[in-house]
Amino acid sequence: MSNSNPTEIVELDVRTDEMLVNMGPQHPSTHGVLRLVLRTDGEVVSEAVPHIGYLHRCAEKIGENLTPRQFIPYTDRMDYLAGMNMNLGWALAVEKLLNYDLPDKVRHTRVMISELNRIASHLVGMGTYGLDLGTFSPFLYAFREREKILDLLEWVCGARLTYSYITPGGVTADLPSDWIGKCRAFLDQFEPQIPDYHTLLTTNAIFIKRTAGIGLMPAEMAIAYGCSGPVIRGSGIDHDLRRDGDPRYRAMYEGYDFEVIVQKNGSYPKDQVYPAVPDEAILGDCWHRFYVRMLEVIQAIKLIRQAMDFYEKASGDWGTPIKLNTKLPAGEAYLETEAPRGQMGFYVVADGGDPIPRRARARSSCFSNLSVVEELCRNCLIADIPAIVGSLDIVMGEIDR
Amino acid sequence: MVIDESLLQKLRERFGDKIAGASLESIDPWIEVAPEGLVEVCRYLKDEPSIAFDCLNSICVVDYCETDPKKAAKAPWQPHLEVVYHLTSVQRKTSGVLKVMLPRWKDGVEGEIPELASVSSVWIAADWHEREVYDLSGVYFVGHPNLRRILCPEDWVGHPLRKDYVMPLEYHGIRGR
Numbered sequence: 368m369s370n371s372n373p374t375e376i377v378e379l380d381v382r383t384d385e386m387l388v389n390m391g392p393q394h395p396s397t398h399g400v401l402r403l404v405l406r407t408d409g410e411v412v413s414e415a416v417p418h419i420g421y422l423h424r425c426a427e428k429i430g431e432n433l434t435p436r437q438f439i440p441y442t443d444r445m446d447y448l449a450g451m452n453m454n455l456g457w458a459l460a461v462e463k464l465l466n467y468d469l470p471d472k473v474r475h476t477r478v479m480i481s482e483l484n485r486i487a488s489h490l491v492g493m494g495t496y497g498l499d500l501g502t503f504s505p506f507l508y509a510f511r512e513r514e515k516i517l518d519l520l521e522w523v524c525g526a527r528l529t530y531s532y533i534t535p536g537g538v539t540a541d542l543p544s545d546w547i548g549k550c551r552a553f554l555d556q557f558e559p560q561i562p563d564y565h566t567l568l569t570t571n572a573i574f575i576k577r578t579a580g581i582g583l584m585p586a587e588m589a590i591a592y593g594c595s596g597p598v599i600r601g602s603g604i605d606h607d608l609r610r611d612g613d614p615r616y617r618a619m620y621e622g623y624d625f626e627v628i629v630q631k632n633g634s635y636p637k638d639q640v641y642p643a644v645p646d647e648a649i650l651g652d653c654w655h656r657f658y659v660r661m662l663e664v665i666q667a668i669k670l671i672r673q674a675m676d677f678y679e680k681a682s683g684d685w686g687t688p689i690k691l692n693t694k695l696p697a698g699e700a701y702l703e704t705e706a707p708r709g710q711m712g713f714y715v716v717a718d719g720g721d722p723i724p725r726r727a728r729a730r731s732s733c734f735s736n737l738s739v740v741e742e743l744c745r746n747c748l749i750a751d752i753p754a755i756v757g758s759l760d761i762v763m764g765e766i767d768r
Numbered sequence: 769m770v771i772d773e774s775l776l777q778k779l780r781e782r783f784g785d786k787i788a789g790a791s792l793e794s795i796d797p798w799i800e801v802a803p804e805g806l807v808e809v810c811r812y813l814k815d816e817p818s819i820a821f822d823c824l825n826s827i828c829v830v831d832y833c834e835t836d837p838k839k840a841a842k843a844p845w846q847p848h849l850e851v852v853y854h855l856t857s858v859q860r861k862t863s864g865v866l867k868v869m870l871p872r873w874k875d876g877v878e879g880e881i882p883e884l885a886s887v888s889s890v891w892i893a894a895d896w897h898e899r900e901v902y903d904l905s906g907v908y909f910v911g912h913p914n915l916r917r918i919l920c921p922e923d924w925v926g927h928p929l930r931k932d933y934v935m936p937l938e939y940h941g942i943r944g945r
Contacts, residue, residue, distance in 0.1 A: 710825070735893055
């Protein structure tokens, strides 16, 4: 404002002007280095354009210069909250190319590890979501529980953030001898605490006011933008790759009893004793996306318990990880897995006779999930932006790869 | 996997020469479409209820080029780009792969990137994916509403996922090597 005349300032005060506002790259609600350029008119956002690329680490280019085993640590850094699920995606894609079959024990270990990581990832998702909307305690509780999962993951692989345990051809080592017992003890302690999260967030009146009816994503919009994971299941689309995906990935969950959490207008999974959908909530809003994650945690616990039982009975060993210089056969394979944030696809192309793939492509779920922000944020309030961006539960490492 | 002999037959009858080839024995069977028929075929694959590829998962480019002249002489292919479309049908729980072959450079002039029709009118998801392909692999999508770089800075030179890409020595005064 170049004008120093007070009367005119008063006039300006009443009238609103269009203004460009930068949210991020380091705004606490933008979860990493996301920059949103908002065009605002008063409190109303008429346009929100995401700018990505700050973290760009050229993972795909690196993948074209390393053998599949060597590329595993780079996949951890894509979705750094669910490194094990990223390992799993890449390992399965490479195994699909090599046509590799695995012993049963590896299969159950992988289910255990990837579902544990899913819980850890969803805990961060809901903890930080509460933080975005102004509540601090759930964040602390979520991180307290996540630490215990990280202890378990650290025990198998030695790292607490960039963990890599699943590898093409199996897992890097057998589970430590008392690991199953510790894992069981954790689940027994964690499961009774879940109602606390519901009290603090799901049924909290302020939380409902901030999320119900905000950021509506109808099913057609979700599919058109290629969204996936809890984001589309919150819009009522019944699609989960653990049940509907590639045969190789589906086989991993064969014999397991679990339910795909899909939101419908006022209906729940059969054994659900958890809170009812509030009247204000509309299918496909932020509240429903959040609720899908909460219920998925319970399903993941169920899966881990089954996997532990299967593991104890299973024969075989922890597989034989492929050698560093294993030559890849000519061909190409694409495989998508259901990572905590949605469908994570890996595409590997090889020429034959070379241990290094010609192309290592990562199709990330958050990339598509974020592209819908522009449409979701049209004509919302500035205060709704954290609610909308947070409900998509994005991790920038996966978007920029 | 929905791509099989009968679908290929159906597409050949309908689009003739625009279906340039196929490989049904691959791990993921694929169909090759001629560049000029791409949008038509995509629209058909999306709208035809028995196929219903309603979701575009990914677009990526595989660069067939060998920088080492000895290896290049032995390579079984001519240098080219393969644009790969991974599609899914959420309704029918199936998936499929489409491919388009392009020359590495338009009219053989090095630096002139090849052109391809944009499918963003068919799947909105193609918007960002085509921007990424343009940015990293250098394919110009005709008809795209907003074709700008997405991961690299807007003034970046070259397309990093090309096999013959050379990392710049310096960018805005920052030493790269």
